[in-house]
Amino acid sequence: MNALFHVLMLFMLIGAAVAIETKNMLSSVIAAGAVGFGVSLMFLFLGAPDIAITQVIVEVLSLIILIRATTFADNRAIERKMDSFSTVTGLIFIGFLVMAAVWAFQDLTPFGEPLMRVSRRYLSGTAVETGAVNAVSGIILDYRAYDTLGEAIVLFTSILSAFVILRRRGKKDIEAEDTEEFGILEQEQL
């Protein structure tokens, strides 16, 4: 099982590298989708089937959105010259991040032995207290329903603003063309 996780993780790392470095935007988007499906398989083998299903659906939708955003434009390569300053800055930053992460990982419990103080209570009580067989549904829809409500508001707001941004024409343009001139008038117009 552990070897399978490592293989999937390597696949995702390679997919991410291809997605970031390839020149053609369509292949880049599809490589990012491969990373997403790798994450979904990982969820499945980590004992989270609900999340695996959600991840597959979300992955398909986000691929559609990204392909819509890339294909209508010209896909010529933008990275003509190497922007060395931001590359070096980024690599230094990532180096610091990984070092800090390795330092912080010392305090975690080992992989495979989670600290389940609250979750044990949820697992033993879900079927009796909420009537749900699936502990995940019991948590998102009953124990932590207010969290879910807040997150639904965030989702609603972001989709609403995407629609507002993508609207073709303003209301004013549809009703009447605004022909009034602004600024200082010319002498003959006075």
Add this chain to the structure above:
Amino acid sequence: MGGTSSLYIMNMALMGMGIYALIAKRHIIKKIIGVVIMEYAINLFLILLGYKTDGIAPIQDSSINAAQLAVRAVDPLPQALVLTSIVIGLGTLALMAAQAIKLYEKYKTFDMSEINRLRG
């Protein structure tokens, strides 16, 4: 002690690649892909933290009772939080793509440095 698993390190490398794309790339869609990869890495990290060796999914069917489930199942709490986080990721991705499309309509390019130059 010694909680550092090689899976955690690889996961952090995946997130580092996302940050690299966000900082160093000039194509807007590449930056969006960087954000998406970071999202994947963080979600996966939370699920990895809740994994129990040879654990089963936290679903109570007829073959198991509640006390056995509490011993054998993986942690359901990060799963519940990540489930909503994934869907929100889709919403933010749609917002970012909409803004990128509008920027392309205005400036006729996806290049970030060109967009900085053509102000107004």
